Amino acid sequence: MKPVELTGEKVRFIDQRRLPGALHYLEVTDYREVAEAIRNMTVRGAPAIGIAAAYGFYLGARQMAATLEAAVDPQALLAPLKEVATLLRGTRPTAVNLFWALGRMWRRTEELVQEARATGNGVPWVVEGLRREALAIHAEDIEMNHRIGRFGQELIPDGAGVLTHCNTGALATGDYGTALGVIRAAKEQGKRLHVYVDETRPLLQGARLTAWELVQEQIPATLITDNMAGYLMKLGKVQVVIVGADRITANGDVANKIGTYAVAVLARVHNIPFYVAAPSSTIDFSLSSGDDIIIEERKPEEVTTLGGVRIAPEGVSVFNPAFDVTPSRYVTGIITDQGVIYPPFSLNLRRLAGATAPTTGKEWNYARH
Numbered sequence: 001m002k003p004v005e006l007t008g009e010k011v012r013f014i015d016q017r018r019l020p021g022a023l024h025y026l027e028v029t030d031y032r033e034v035a036e037a038i039r040n041m042t043v044r045g046a047p048a049i050g051i052a053a054a055y056g057f058y059l060g061a062r063q064m065a066a067t068l069e070a071a072v073d074p075q076a077l078l079a080p081l082k083e084v085a086t087l088l089r090g091t092r093p094t095a096v097n098l099f100w101a102l103g104r105m106w107r108r109t110e111e112l113v114q115e116a117r118a119t120g121n122g123v124p125w126v127v128e129g130l131r132r133e134a135l136a137i138h139a140e141d142i143e144m145n146h147r148i149g150r151f152g153q154e155l156i157p158d159g160a161g162v163l164t165h166c167n168t169g170a171l172a173t174g175d176y177g178t179a180l181g182v183i184r185a186a187k188e189q190g191k192r193l194h195v196y197v198d199e200t201r202p203l204l205q206g207a208r209l210t211a212w213e214l215v216q217e218q219i220p221a222t223l224i225t226d227n228m229a230g231y232l233m234k235l236g237k238v239q240v241v242i243v244g245a246d247r248i249t250a251n252g253d254v255a256n257k258i259g260t261y262a263v264a265v266l267a268r269v270h271n272i273p274f275y276v277a278a279p280s281s282t283i284d285f286s287l288s289s290g291d292d293i294i295i296e297e298r299k300p301e302e303v304t305t306l307g308g309v310r311i312a313p314e315g316v317s318v319f320n321p322a323f324d325v326t327p328s329r330y331v332t333g334i335i336t337d338q339g340v341i342y343p344p345f346s347l348n349l350r351r352l353a354g355a356t357a358p359t360t361g362k363e364w365n366y367a368r369h
Contacts, residue, residue, distance in 0.1 A: 009059075011028050012025055012026070017040070034052055039091045045173060047178070051141060056084075057106075065126075078109070094294060153182055153191070156193060161239050162193055162240050164180065165198040166198070166200045179242040196221070196229075198259065200257060244278060247293055249289050253290030253325055257323060258322060261325065277335040279336065280353075298321075334349075
């Protein structure tokens, strides 16, 4: 189940705004349409947004190449492609995979242009190279998701109740999923489990998307409203919490869908392990802590209306952040494609990235392979 894919010369999306009522596909050929699909949440979830941006960048390269003469210097692509990247970068401010994917596509563009000039290849050769790079980003995300699932499923006891928040399945990634991929992998190992799904107000990604995916996979699940999670924990129904992430900073702070912070605090009070599942591309070493993350604020109508029907009085003010930040002290471990990272995160996340630091032994207990 791919929420975004390249089919021929079109980018095809599952329109997630219409789920679960209808499984509708949207096909676009213009990078500006890709940008709008990211902005209006036709496609959402940090890894899927990154993949969509890579495909949008490729479409932009095709469009810009069509305006150039066949014999033009490939370097002529760089200036218009900067404009393409700028438009795509401006769609969502919090999910770091968007910027990671566009940065990778831009670096590959510069490499391809230099190679083309050295070898006498033209603009079409560069564009084809960008197509292959976007496809590689997608394929690598799927493989990372499967590795996350293999590492993470070891943390789910047989017979566990698992609470999750928002949507972290195939719909949020290249395929398979991060936190929901861990749950899928546990099922594939024959473990008995029951998933408790936060509805995830205000856009109900849990109720509309996660619940839908679990029904498709025939994984036992119960939908709850967000404010039921604490009581569910008190009743002893939850043995582990697993969520995704849109950005993880160098110290292990986690930005994720609004409501995640409250779940983490509740898990700590009830002595329940709280895990975050995300590919290594979601870790942003340029930010030292979650205080530095830009939190997207969305339109008031997402809160004041439900299914197009107004549920709040006219004139009331609305605060609608799309994400919150969970401090690393509430995170038991971060499940990545390289293994499970444990505290101290400032040291062990750097080790994941290949940075060197002195070791005394215990602080490097970062992965279960």
